[in-house]
Amino acid sequence: MNHSEKFIRSLKVNNIEALRRIPKADLHNHFYLGGNKEYIYKKTGKKIPSLNYKLNSMDEMHSWVNKNIGNVFEGKKGRILALEASFAQAIHDGITILEIGEDIWANGYFYDNNVEELLNVFNSIHNMIAANIDLRLQIGLSRHCKIKDLEEWIEPFWDYDCFYSIDLYGDEMAQPIERFKGIYRKAKEKGLILKAHVGEWGDADSVKRAVSELELDEVQHGISASQSQQVMNWLSDHNIQLNVCPTSNVMLGRVESIAKHPIRKLFDNGIKVTINSDDVLIFNSPVSEEYIKLFQGGVFTATELDIIRLNGLN
Numbered sequence: 001m002n003h004s005e006k007f008i009r010s011l012k013v014n015n016i017e018a019l020r021r022i023p024k025a026d027l028h029n030h031f032y033l034g035g036n037k038e039y040i041y042k043k044t045g046k047k048i049p050s051l052n053y054k055l056n057s058m059d060e061m062h063s064w065v066n067k068n069i070g071n072v073f074e075g076k077k078g079r080i081l082a083l084e085a086s087f088a089q090a091i092h093d094g095i096t097i098l099e100i101g102e103d104i105w106a107n108g109y110f111y112d113n114n115v116e117e118l119l120n121v122f123n124s125i126h127n128m129i130a131a132n133i134d135l136r137l138q139i140g141l142s143r144h145c146k147i148k149d150l151e152e153w154i155e156p157f158w159d160y161d162c163f164y165s166i167d168l169y170g171d172e173m174a175q176p177i178e179r180f181k182g183i184y185r186k187a188k189e190k191g192l193i194l195k196a197h198v199g200e201w202g203d204a205d206s207v208k209r210a211v212s213e214l215e216l217d218e219v220q221h222g223i224s225a226s227q228s229q230q231v232m233n234w235l236s237d238h239n240i241q242l243n244v245c246p247t248s249n250v251m252l253g254r255v256e257s258i259a260k261h262p263i264r265k266l267f268d269n270g271i272k273v274t275i276n277s278d279d280v281l282i283f284n285s286p287v288s289e290e291y292i293k294l295f296q297g298g299v300f301t302a303t304e305l306d307i308i309r310l311n312g313l314n
């Protein structure tokens with residue numbers, strides 16, 4: 001049996017162990033909260049509980065994190081632990097392509113403003129824990145930071161050609177998307193894949209606006225595009241990929257349930273979608289489990305989910 005046949009069969013017989021062994025991508029993963037609980041427990045004795053109620057805002061999410069994860073990832077040592085745990089989680093879930101990266105503000109905090117040191121940390125942990133995983137290194141920007149600061153912090157990153165993509169995250173409403181244009185033009189010049197979080201809290205038009213202003217290749221979330229036929233057609237015509245995290249959307253109250261998730265509508269309108277984990281330590285739903293939920297929720301057939309799995313790997 002090839003991977004596709006095994007994947008389809010594992011979904012149909014609900015075999016999570018077998019599903020974990022099939023190659024998958026995770027293209028929307030914030031490594032800092034993407035770690036394996038077991039790994040963290042073994043290293044620190046800290047047990048992180050599961051979130052068992054829906055959150056209503058990013059503020060509630062941050063309070064939950066403060067209360068339940070606390071200071072386990074504090075300082076450089078904590079940062080390294082978070083990174084190790086995220087690779088351990090990827091291995092556990094059979095992730096073969098992992099797209100993660102560091103926030104550029106963190107370069108000053110944890111790596112002495114030295115991109116070389118940041119790369120050493122990422123590469124050594126990658127080699128130590130998950131050498132077989134294809135690591136796609138991302139440059140991360142927070143929407144909360146001043147553009148002037150972001151431009152200054154990102155400057156040393158431009159000298160390296162080992163980065164694969166750039167992503168923008170944080171409160172979607174923090175500042176107008178147009179302000180990030182300069183940084184994204186430069187990133188495009190450098191050949192990076194351009195991504196941004198949009199359309200999780202914002203509306204369909206905000207997705208189209210971000211994609212056209214920043215010339216995005218992919219959107220993290222982008223689910224509100226499903227509210228506009230015109231925007232869905234436009235995304236499909238421009239071959240824009242949406243990296244969706246269904247459980248995150250449900251637990252943050254953006255979507256009522258997995259069964260009602262608009263990923264089905266986006267897929268039916270010809271938009272290339274992938275399925276990803278977002279923050280495993282909060283949402284507790286690794287990529288393999290996302291596939292199972294979408295299958296059992298009647299959102300997709302096993303064959304359709306395999307198409308989506310392959311979208312992520314291609």
Ligand SMILES: [Zn+2]
Binds near residue numbers: 030278
């Ligand atoms: Zn995210």
